[in-house]
Amino acid sequence: MSNQDIGHDADLAPGDEHIEGGGVGARVLGYLTGLGLAILLTATSFFVAGTDLVWQPSIPVALVVLAIAQMGVHLVFFLHITTGPDNTNNVLALAFGVLIVLLVMAGSLWIMANLNHNMMPMDRLMHMQR
């Protein structure tokens, strides 16, 4: 529906859905699918965080993977970011955003861990200032 209003086949605004004659029912079903998957992933996250059933050091990795999967679900089913040719610009902008986010996060953690590692212990620092 929203795509037909535009009358421009080449591109799709982010958030707009590419519809092939499905109508309202199909669109609601799409959102319901997204909601179901998101609930499943969220429930798994909360379960994994509190359980003793899995090897403990694997839990942070599992949580991060589950979170990234759920972000993907939201992007596809709620924001309608797809791999289609009408979405190339949206995906490229998203990819650039993700690159910067990764650089900021990984860079900060790396630099701060390195500084922390190389810092003189506090008692020796105090001793030198005396």
Next chain:
Amino acid sequence: MTDTTLAYPGSDPHQLGSMALAAAHSGPPPKRIVTGYGFWIFILSDMIMFSAFFATYAVLLGQTAGGPSGRELFDLRNVAIETGLLLASSFTCGLASIAADERNAFWFQIAMAVTCAFGLGFLAIEGREFASLVAQGAGPSRSAFLSAFFTLVGCHGLHVSAGILWLLTMMAQVVAKGFRADILRRILCFALFWHALDIIWIAVFTVVYLLGSAA
């Protein structure tokens, strides 16, 4: 001249002629795409701002200055309820977008009102959590960890508050002005904003609460 060459069936197997035609006819893209794309760029920049707060939180996670750590402070049951409320509001926001595309004012107002109720419920729980933390003496000035926590989660809460104000504005504008093209563009941008808030919340409940209470 091109018309005569294209008249033969199969003379243009790769539709080069129609591509040239499309190129000749394509002016600037429609306003809905320009507006939506511009707002998409804003959302991505907002996520980059949040990534700086997340990095700060991750670096300061252990710096509790002898104060309480996340494991002692966080109530995961509350966080699960908040997550459910925000997820449900994202769903009803999607229903509101469908209603807007169908020009159905009745269902649009209902879906937006439900979205608003879920959002307010989220804010109420978050506000209660913040108030109880401050009352326990675990306010933002207690430790670097808590400063980072209040900055990150509070910033998300401010975004949700702004989103609810925007939501109410859109309900009023649809009543006053109907589904005009410019109003529909604003609804598109609002839906993008609201869904993006939910995506940021996924990172918040994973990094801040689940990883924070494991550490």
